[in-house]
Amino acid sequence: MAKTKLPKPGKPVRGSSTGKPIMALIDLMGRRWILRILWELRCGPLTFRALQDACGGLSPSVLNGRLAELREMALAGTEAGGYALTPLGQELLTQFTPLSIWAEKWAKAIR
């Protein structure tokens, strides 16, 4: 279960009381594994254990917690085949795809 207070847009979050949705998003994305889980689900549903493996074997307790958070934020859910992104989650991930290209450029710049 997610025992940590979730950063609902419209509500104050850690370090910000403005209630701005972007702050909630920043709070959520700043939690370890959240981005990674979204990323690993980009190609379709994965079972709990497959997702765990894809993330390098993170602890099931943490994974379970993160999945609960993502479910509550309507970004992921269960369906045939295991866990998968919701339409909203897919939209969010779409925004991240260009980051992959930027990261390549960044890699060259700092190496």
Add this chain to the structure above:
Amino acid sequence: MAKTKLPKPGKPVRGSSTGKPIMALIDLMGRRWILRILWELRCGPLTFRALQDACGGLSPSVLNGRLAELREMALAGTEAGGYALTPLGQELLTQFTPLSIWAEKWAKAIR
């Protein structure tokens, strides 16, 4: 100083040994305050303490650590007026601007 191993693109990072730059980016962004700090620097340089305030008063030890990481990753640095984004950092932040719009939509959807 940053005592935690930094996720250099090209090197294995936490939970991933592929060395893909996007994984390094995901690792970095998944650290608390990193995104927030980038975000708060979007309008120009801030002093250490101003940045601390902007982030809701996070501990100076953590802020200092994050700044060291961002410096090492060439995303932020010091200049006249305090800490500021590097050109690379500004580019990254640019990629995030659309997220703010998406977050508004997301907020409406889950409220």
Add this chain to the structure above:
DNA sequence: TCCAATGCTACTATTTCAGTAGCAAAAAAG
């Protein structure tokens, strides 16, 4: 010289994460 602001270090308390073990339910195999 005094004072306030700045950048930062040090230290303790709390929270979060890692790592492992294992159980109940469902599915697959025989």
Add this chain to the structure above:
DNA sequence: CTTTTTTGCTACTGAAATAGTAGCATTGGA
């Protein structure tokens, strides 16, 4: 219908990261 496997998940312990507070050395005015 049993016997295995697989799956989703909980529990527990130790390690690591973060929060929160205090304070010091330096800088740049008044």
